[in-house]
Structure formats: C-alpha cells, structure tokens
Amino acid sequence: MIRVTIPGRFAGMNEFIEANRTGKRNWNKANTMKQRDQAALLAVLRPSLRGKRIKYPIHLSYRFYEPSARRDKDNISGYFHKIFQDALVIGGWIPNDGWKEIEGFEDHFDIDKGNPRIEVEIREVNR
Template sequence: MRLIIPFSLPGLNEYIEAERGHRQKGAKLKRDCQTSVIIALRRQIRTPLREPVFMRYLWVEKNRRRDKDNISSFGRKVIQDALVKMGVLRNDGWENIEGFSDSFAVDKGKPRIEIEIEEPGKKP
C-alpha cells in the first residue's frame, strides 16, 4: 500500500524548541501535525492493516537544509500515532511495526512524504 502526505512536517528541532518554550506548545504542535496527517490519509486508507507492518518512508524535501534525522524522527512518530488514532494500526509497538526504513529526496516544487506499507504476506 502506498500513501502520500502532500506536505512536509516540522522537524525534531522545531518540536524540541516548542517543548522548551512551553510543554503545552509542544503538545499542540504534535496534535496539530497529527490532525493534518489524519486528514491527508483519511481518503487513502480506511481499513485496518494486517500486522506487523514494515514501513518505507520517502521524505521529499524542498531543499537540503534540514538534517535527515531531524526530518524523519518527529515525522515517523506523528505519522505512526496518526495511524493508531485512525484505527488503521492497533498500536505502534514492537508487535505492530516490524520495522521501517527512510530514504530522502529533494523536489523544490512538491515537498511530500511517501509511505509504502508492507503487510505480512503482501508485497508493496
């Protein structure tokens, strides 16, 4: 299954900065990002996945200014929590997510996040 989030998410540095400013500001940033991800994915996936899944992320950025770990760390957390909240995954623990991989690309005009989810017994 292939999913596309048609925008980029804040990085880990932005989340840490918000947390340091005020703990509720960090929580609001995560909640707002999670809501945006749910809206973007709602039309693309409606049924629960067979677990454990393997997730391949392609982080497409508008430029190379942000570090790769800054891009993916906070983003994976937001996306996986959104999938749990949607009821697509039961949880985001060891029994539910076998693993994940990250790849990166640049597209100045169309930053996005592409996710391939492989379910047991199915090819992406």
Template structure:
C-alpha cells in the first residue's frame, strides 16, 4: 500500500535549527515542536487513524520557493521532524531501522506553491 501526505509551505532548515539550539536549547526545542505541529496537523487531516505495522520506505519531494537553501539544509531537519510526527501520531510504530527501511529525496522549485509531498510505501 502507498499513502500520500502533503505538507503546505516549508519547514525550517537545519541551519536555522542549529543556530536556534546554539543560542538557547529551549529555543531549539520550541522550533522543533512548532515544526512538528505543522506536520501533525497535516497528518491528522489527511491520514486520520492510519496505523502501519509493516516497514516503510519514505519518498520525499521537497518543493522550495527558490534555490537559496541547499538540499541538505532543506531535507535533514525536515525528515527528522516528519518522521517524529508520524511516530507521535502512531502512523508508524517507530522511526528506527526496523520500521523505516529507507528514504529518498527529490528537490524541485515552485514559487507559487512551496510544499512537501511524502509518499509512504508500505513493504510486505
């Protein structure tokens, strides 16, 4: 089975999170929690009561409004936040090796509609 998740807008980047954490650990924690809430809202709207028990592969498509942030800055913190939110909402049991067996990233530019598309591919 495959499940789609659309997150409108964009999440903070790894550089932003690192700078916030260095300034004050509470600021970094708040930034992560704020980004998680954006993802949790999307999960609750689109995936509702989905619970996946099999391992999954996550396919991320990152649509940025411009090319100012490098790929790693866009995806590193975002992947962490999205996987943690999927676990918090109990879509995934855990985000360790046993449950997330891989992921891919593709990057695009869309000035009018920045977003993150996540395809959750359940493995048999």
C-alpha cells in the first residue's frame, strides 16, 4: 500500500461546473483550472511516488480533511477524483484510469480546521 498526503484543499465540483459555464471568451477556464490543479498534484506525487511501481488494478481510499462542514461531501470528492486519477495517468504510474486499472474507490471525511488535507491510500488489488 502507498500513502500520499496532499496539503490544503482543492476546488469542489460546484466551482468546476461554474468554470465550465463561462461564456465563449472564457471557454478554457475549466480546463485551465483542471491543468493547474493537476500540476499541483503532480508536484506532490512525483517525490512521494519516486521509484515506486504501482501494479494495477488499484483501489483508492480518499480521506478528506476539511476546515469545516460547509461543503457537501459529493462536491468535495467528485472533482478531486477526476484530477487525482488523471494525474496518476499523466505521471505514468498507471496507463489509463479505466475499469482495468481502477477497481474502485471509497471516500471518508473529517474536519481539521488547522490542517486541511487529503490523504490517499493506493492499494494494489490481487486478482
């Protein structure tokens, strides 16, 4: 099992949807947001996963530590699932984020006002 801690918090699904609703002049706002957040993730993942091989399929366990309970849980997790799993592909740790590579995932939520973060466990699934 591999554990990775990502400090801070990321935009939620509501912010991503709003970015997708921008007018034609700002057509790439959501893509810019996604690219920025994936770059931030890769900056954490590259040193954390350096030299580690991930045999797939994998199961991902996400634990979100939010500063408060203001955001809905599905708003917190939906966008992050997308950018994290895409970052695993971009970084070359898995070839794709489809059914063959990702067996499933689960979410857990806690409050930590002083230290918001996301902890992810990557577990190889033996078949």
